[in-house]
Amino acid sequence: MKIFHKITLLAGLGFILSGCTTSPTFLRPASSIAQHEANLYNNLLIMALVVFVLVEAVLVWILIRDRKKRGDDDRPPTQIYANTKLEITWTVIPVLLTGALFAMTFQTMKNVAVPAASAKDINVHVIGHQWWWEFDYPDLGFKTANELHIPVGATVQVTLDSMDVIHSFWVPQLSGKTDAVPGQTNHMWLTSNQTGVFIGQCAEFCGTEHAMMRIEVVVDSQDDFNAWVSNQQKPAAQPQTADELAGYKDFSGVCASCHSLNPAEPENKVGPNLAHLFSRSTFAGATYPLTEENLRNWLHDTQSMKPGNDMKLTLSPDEINHIYAYLKLLK
Numbered sequence: 001m002k003i004f005h006k007i008t009l010l011a012g013l014g015f016i017l018s019g020c021t022t023s024p025t026f027l028r029p030a031s032s033i034a035q036h037e038a039n040l041y042n043n044l045l046i047m048a049l050v051v052f053v054l055v056e057a058v059l060v061w062i063l064i065r066d067r068k069k070r071g072d073d074d075r076p077p078t079q080i081y082a083n084t085k086l087e088i089t090w091t092v093i094p095v096l097l098t099g100a101l102f103a104m105t106f107q108t109m110k111n112v113a114v115p116a117a118s119a120k121d122i123n124v125h126v127i128g129h130q131w132w133w134e135f136d137y138p139d140l141g142f143k144t145a146n147e148l149h150i151p152v153g154a155t156v157q158v159t160l161d162s163m164d165v166i167h168s169f170w171v172p173q174l175s176g177k178t179d180a181v182p183g184q185t186n187h188m189w190l191t192s193n194q195t196g197v198f199i200g201q202c203a204e205f206c207g208t209e210h211a212m213m214r215i216e217v218v219v220d221s222q223d224d225f226n227a228w229v230s231n232q233q234k235p236a237a238q239p240q241t242a243d244e245l246a247g248y249k250d251f252s253g254v255c256a257s258c259h260s261l262n263p264a265e266p267e268n269k270v271g272p273n274l275a276h277l278f279s280r281s282t283f284a285g286a287t288y289p290l291t292e293e294n295l296r297n298w299l300h301d302t303q304s305m306k307p308g309n310d311m312k313l314t315l316s317p318d319e320i321n322h323i324y325a326y327l328k329l330l331k
Contacts, residue, residue, distance in 0.1 A: 033175045034173050039108070044104075114187055128163065128206070128213075131206065137232075142273075146272065146280065147280045147282060165207065166206065169203075171199070171200030171215055201213070216281070231331075250323050261273075288305065
């Protein structure tokens with residue numbers, strides 16, 4: 001029994017501590033969209049709590065009032081077969097509550113609907129792949145992956161597509177979720193009223209590594225965003241040293257069929273654009289921090305880090321050293 005009690009205690013503590021996580025949630029909104037969603041949720045929660053408390057209070061009161069007392073005979077209590085006023089009351093109140101909830105939901109849907117496009121908007125074409133996100137800035141002339149940059153306060157018009165199966169784009173603190181469906185283009189929008197890094201996730205099961213298809217939205221000041229855009233538009237860095245030249249040659253022979261070094265990438269590639277790889281903080285579907293150790297491990301055996309991905313390589317230690325020497329130039 002002592003072991004059972006310890007297990008129960010540990011399980012209880014684990015459950016309680018799980019609520020201390022800093023996982024992204026729309027209840028910590030960083031945009032007007034998430035704020036409207038949070039307001040609707042809170043209003044619904046309050047309504048449900050009031051109804052629950054009232055119903056349970058009446059139930060407890062009836063149980064206490066009508067409980068069988070010592071000395072009562074065995075005859076059944078008086079039966080009530082109809083009470084028109086009571087029946088009208090408990091019919092009208094739920095109807096009114098449902099009507100109020102409908103009105104609040106409709107208003108929220110109106111508030112979060114995609115606004116009409118304007119010349120000041122940032123346009124981003126988001127494409128879901130198994131298991132990473134491609135971000136194409138068509139008006140700015142470049143593509144990137146996994147890490148989406150937007151300026152604070154801007155309206156970002158998002159066009160959503162998928163290259164394979166159904167994915168769902170969701171950054172809880174910035175916007176609601178919208179599916180990316182093969183053969184069907186969907187639309188949504190993003191905005192943020194504060195700078196920072198906001199984490200998202202594919203919210204539609206899309207295969208083995210669904211959990212490793214993450215998103216980072218970096219909300220920059222306007223000046224920082226302009227500097228980031230200027231850097232992304234530059235050509236990929238050219239190799240200079242012997243190791244970098246060898247790495248570029250190995251890259252061209254092994255990696256170029258799936259990855260582009262052209263920021264604009266007019267041709268569609270299977271893998272992410274790498275023209276400015278080291279300007280990002282993560283890789284492999286925003287799953288791993290972009291460090292030397294992680295990238296070398298990835299080049300050595302991608303399948304051990306993300307089983308089932310399309311990248312299958314057999315590289316020698318020298319090739320890994322050369323390719324890494326070149327990749328770290330791509331900032």
